[in-house]
Amino acid sequence: MAEATNADDYATEIRPKADWLLRLACMFLLVCFLLAVFAHILPLYGYSTMGPARLAAPSSAHLFGTDQFGRDILARVVFGIRTSLWVAAIGVATSTAIGMPMGLMAGLLGGATEAVFMRILDALLAFPALLLAIGISAVLGSGATSAALALGIVGVPQMARIVRGAVLAEKSNQYVDAARAIGVSNGMIMLRHILPNVAAPAIVQAALYFSVAILTEASLSFLGLGVQVPLPSLGSMLYEARQFMSLAPWYAIVPGTAITLLVLAMNMLADALRDRLDPIQ
């Protein structure tokens, strides 16, 4: 995207994100992804291996210091990132797998199907997102799977609404009328003609929701409803670090920075995807 010449023009177009910043964000996400995938073969301490040095400050032996049980914070953060990405990815996949067909059917079939689906989505939207995730985790019991499922359900209404909106816009095009006129079935129209055209907004929504999912997973773990011990999660590390704020501030700073950078980088990537794939939004 070209740089605008004066201040007002600059502001009226979608603000071009500095390219180097976007590249940095993508590189950071790639590094996190690789760390997450290869965490178990990296030369790290075990995430639950206890050592003699408790709440030790960062040093060459423990780059980010140790926690109250003498466990290496670097190792726990790396495995925590793995947990975050894994749970968030399953959450996004679930919300797409449920929300996309709902949106497609509501948009294409209309009538009673649409009315019923939209009322269900409205009812889910009546819950503040985090509260709904907390409620679902409470019913399902804590753990990575239920956290991922909770994230999946919380993301459904947004995904379904966006896909439905895209279908409604697409449905009014002549090529759909033409397909229908020559007798193509609803299912075929959906798969062959409409799905490829609503993929872009769905991908953008999935990317945007990924960062929300990372934040929500961290929140659930912070509240004790996410991943359970001994598996580390960035949120539960922060909950434990809270008690040692004056003794070992680095304990809270490392996992907190990791979550913030992950979400920031993911937001930047999602914004860039939106600018490129979905200029209407």
Place this chain on the structure above:
Amino acid sequence: MGPFVLRRLLDSLPVILLALMIIFAGLRLAPGDPAEMLAGPDPSSATIAAIREAMGLDRSIPAQFILWLRAALSGDLGLSLVNGLPVSELVGDRIGPTVELAIAGLFLSLVIGLTTGLAAGLRPGSLTDRLVSTFASLGLATPKFWSGILLIIVFGLNMRWFPVAGRTGFSDGVFEAVRSLALPALTLAIGNAPIIARFLRNSIIEARKSDHVLTAMSKGLPMRLVVRDYVLRNSLIPVVTAAGIILGNLVGGTALVEIVFSWPGLGSLLINAIGNRDYSVVQGVMVVVVAGFLLSSILVDILYGVLDPRIRQVNHG
């Protein structure tokens, strides 16, 4: 205005009913038998059966829902499964602190969001705009529990300006109450002010390009007046939309902030109840919070109608 408000209230009835059904179904799906939990240790089967009957658990699920709904509407949210106290009493004690925190959070979000959004929107592309944009991105990406912890480390533990935990009621002195409220409310504002700032910035930039603003400027009105009377008035409507969005964030966010700051509100009651498997308290908190959230969303919509007559017209038609 009257028909608009009535219509908005009627429109939300089915949603409220469905949301209540979801909450009710949630309790039915939760592990454990409420009658057994209420009966205490080693109960006889006759005791459990008696409690079941008293609670209506022996009836069909739809009948149970109607029974529960009728009780909930009259303010009876059942008994805590852990200590047997009325849930409405437990919840009632916690509503005040949570509402206080949410309002303070909303107020600070508006103050910070409006000033920074205005500064950025009036000089797009400037250093101020870039700074606001950077801090807004950071604020949105930072988990509330982490910004709360950082605020405690800096302003509570190091500088000792504010208490690090707990709540002082306004009856114990306004100054102390505000001091105990400051950090939790600021934590909420860090995550929510960016939303307001972004909405206001973009709508100011849009408004400055509109014909009536260009006319006002071309006839030589001082910039200060143009901004006050022509730009700001129209730019504030999207801010109401932003306020509607952050309502949900505030409700969810208070739960996290309450845990960080040991604030005795609904969020900490909810999390403790989940830990104790006290599902009737969980259900009670959910009902109250969802009702409060929906009511405030309706209020935002009504405010929208007050600010922008066109919205009332559309709803009439």
